[in-house]
Amino acid sequence: MRFRASWAVILAAALLVGLLAYGVASRRADTSIDDAIAAGERVDAPDAELPVLGRGGEGSLADYKGKVVVLNFWASWCKPCTEELPLLERTHKAIAGRDATVLGANYQDVSDSALQFVRRFKLSYPSLRDRDGDFADRYGSRAFPETFVIDRSGRIAARRRGPVDQAWLDRTLPPLLGEKA
Amino acid sequence: MRRLLALALLLVFTTGAAPQASLPDIEDEVMCVECGTALNISTSAVADQERAFIRRQIALGKDKQEVKAALVDEFGPGVLADPPSSGFDLAAYLVPALLALLGVVGIGIAARRWRRQASPAAPAGEPLGDEDAARLDAELAAYDRR
Numbered sequence: 001m002r003f004r005a006s007w008a009v010i011l012a013a014a015l016l017v018g019l020l021a022y023g024v025a026s027r028r029a030d031t032s033i034d035d036a037i038a039a040g041e042r043v044d045a046p047d048a049e050l051p052v053l054g055r056g057g058e059g060s061l062a063d064y065k066g067k068v069v070v071l072n073f074w075a076s077w078c079k080p081c082t083e084e085l086p087l088l089e090r091t092h093k094a095i096a097g098r099d100a101t102v103l104g105a106n107y108q109d110v111s112d113s114a115l116q117f118v119r120r121f122k123l124s125y126p127s128l129r130d131r132d133g134d135f136a137d138r139y140g141s142r143a144f145p146e147t148f149v150i151d152r153s154g155r156i157a158a159r160r161r162g163p164v165d166q167a168w169l170d171r172t173l174p175p176l177l178g179e180k181a
Numbered sequence: 182m183r184r185l186l187a188l189a190l191l192l193v194f195t196t197g198a199a200p201q202a203s204l205p206d207i208e209d210e211v212m213c214v215e216c217g218t219a220l221n222i223s224t225s226a227v228a229d230q231e232r233a234f235i236r237r238q239i240a241l242g243k244d245k246q247e248v249k250a251a252l253v254d255e256f257g258p259g260v261l262a263d264p265p266s267s268g269f270d271l272a273a274y275l276v277p278a279l280l281a282l283l284g285v286v287g288i289g290i291a292a293r294r295w296r297r298q299a300s301p302a303a304p305a306g307e308p309l310g311d312e313d314a315a316r317l318d319a320e321l322a323a324y325d326r327r
């Protein structure tokens with residue numbers, strides 16, 4: 001009897017440790033996008049139907065098929081995110097005529113607060129509302145802002161985990177804008 | 182007249198307004214969505230924004246459930262402190278139940294063991310014969326005299 005009871009305790013403890021290990025591993029950020037880009041490959045951009053901030057209805061990356069998309073994850077509570085919004089608006093205006101767009105993904109934000117920044121910086125590009133953060137999770141997002149450049153075939157060609165600057169955009173965008181779908 | 186009075190009293194007691202929502206009452210039941218901790222212990226910028234959102238909802242006259250519904254509408258179901266009952270998060274419900282079950286089984290096994298140890302030993306052998314009984318009485322009497 002004692003033998004059987006001790007095995008039951010060991011089994012229960014092993015199950016708990018296994019469960020804990022699985023829980024920790026499953027919550028680790030996905031690095032597959034970074035790995036692919038580091039290897040010089042392009043991966044299909046994860047997509048989802050999400051509400052459009054301040055405009056009603058839903059939108060997704062599929063709506064921009066054939067365009068170069070600068071997908072920027074941002075939130076009104078994230079200071080570096082709001083600081084780069086004017087640069088992204090200028091970029092959007094510069095590339096809009098070349099079959100390209102900036103697309104915001106507003107991450108776990110109060111929509112009224114996000115809209116205040118849209119109005120303050122007169123953002124003309126749309127933002128999708130990633131209200132529960134699942135969309136960002138699929139991009140392996142860890143800290144914000146994060147920006148992904150998606151080519152005309154819907155594949156991620158470049159990513160920036162942190163604020164973008166003019167130099168990075170100047171280096172990244174022209175070759176992609178010159179590509180055909 | 183009495184009927185009218187009774188009806189009025191009944192209405193007062195049955196249709197009373199929902200209790201006024203308060204920030205402390207709500208923030209321990211929702212999460213800081215970005216930090217992954219309960220809102221009442223979070224000091225991050227996003228937590229402050231959530232608290233401001235809750236205050237605005239309360240100011241609009243919403244009760245607790247309505248405020249929580251507005252939070253879910255804004256941030257998704259993950260904003261509620263109850264873990265979702267699907268996928269890996271189901272473990273949050275199953276593991277405590279399993280541990281409780283194991284505890285009950287463990288207590289049952291231990292109790293059985295203790296009862297067995299505490300019960301008096303069964304009398305061994307046959308009862309004493311008259312001669313042996315007389316000898317035992319004599320020995321005990323001699324022991325008492327010492």
